[in-house]
Amino acid sequence: MSTTTAVAVPPAAAKRRRRGLAPLEPVSVATKWALGLGFFVVFFAVWAVATLGGYVSPTFLASPITMAQEGWLLFTQYNFLYDIGMTVWRVFGGFILAAVVAVPLGIAMGAHKGVEAFFEPFVSFCRYLPASAFIPLLILWAGLGELQKLLVIFIGSVFQIVLMVAVTVGAARKDLVEAAYTLGANHTGIVRRVLIPGAAPEIAETLRLVLGWAWTYVIVAELIGSSSGIGHMITDSQALLNTGQIIFGIIVIGLIGLVSDFVFKALNRRLFAWSSL
């Protein structure tokens, strides 16, 4: 009898402990932050041990401390803020240009099957053209100026946005469209008051995703024929074997990306509160 009660207690405790491992079980906000930051800590620790412990040659990989020092130098002596500013402006300039063209076209394609049939094969083809492969051509056409950088981002983003927006709009709920018709909406009303508002949260999500990709294109654009920007700094540092500056540049890109993503997400949640109800 006493043994059965002694045995009966642990399973209950074990069950509670195991719930954290259950699939799809949510974790608390505090745990989420702790886990998210935890990985950064682990990452830096491994890096520090590998470099400061002398396991990796400093020629190939700078230590976190060297990286921080180089980063400070970049800001104080090399006007790195200007480079960051240039890169950010190129990303957003090219991205906004792409969004302004692609979102309306995507909506038109999603809403009207004829428009979709006309553009879709061409856009699908273009989507697989690597933006970086256009750089030599764009230099030929647009020179080495800002226009060329913006065009690389534009080409890299525009086709992706068009296709994703078209799919989103085309997947509108048919029953809502029918309901709107029985309420007296005409074709324009369906597009403006059903298809667009219904697809808006997902369009915003698409833009957030593609903005992330735009960051990868901008660095490639700046690696070739550029005299400013984070990518340009990285190429310069490569010539000097300054891995500390390279890594610092990469981390800055990551941080800016993280912040812009966070802001974008928060904005979407605010604008489209209904979709996360």
Added chain:
Amino acid sequence: MSTKLSIQGVSRVFASPKGVKTQALTPVDFDVRENDFVTILGPSGCGKSTLLRIVAGLDQPTTGRVLLDGQPVDGPGADRGMVFQSYTLFPWLTIEQNIRFGLRERNMPEAQQKERADYFIAKVGLRGFEHHFPKQLSGGMQQRTAIARALANDPKIFLLDEPFGALDNQTRVLMQELLLGIWESAQKTVLFVTHDIDEAIFMANRVAVFSARPGRIKTELAVDLPHPRHYTIKTSPEFMDLKARLTEEIRAESMAAAEH
């Protein structure tokens, strides 16, 4: 009373992409008089919803035509308000904005929109929920909003496609009383599709029984129960009588449908 809606020889054949043809409706002739409340009763898949969708203009008949006030129906329009079985409120609009959707679409002045929306919000008992989003409401409340949204447009005929089919039994009974109350106070022509025999009798002046697919109207039955109707009427001998007759009719059709 004059004929409001006239369904003349309406049939519907669906063709699959491979060319296989399915007859959903055999030619149907049916008239709905002004201010009549007609329920269409039939087993699932008998084509009764197809008929309603054709009246709404959401589907085209293969043969025949539908006349509303003598005018042929060509595509959907605000003169035929519809409530669907699925929840079709616009999730990005609040309850009030949903009810104003049709009014805005015809450019009614803002103040007048608000006034009309307020009136119908009160009518379906949703005061206090004007600024909620549909997802924050129960299924019953969402369907009440859908009813208000359709009625706010002041349609010539009110079409309902199993509007309470997804609701639990208690809510369904309350919704039936609510809708009947609205109909009793503001006379409207109503065409109501259902597979629930109690609902068909309780709501209607006239029940049209659909046969199994391919659908056609098999029997029509007048319901002469007095108004206003209270839910207790469902236990009256007259009601039971009608129910027994309709149960027999439907049973034959359900069995025919099961054999296919």
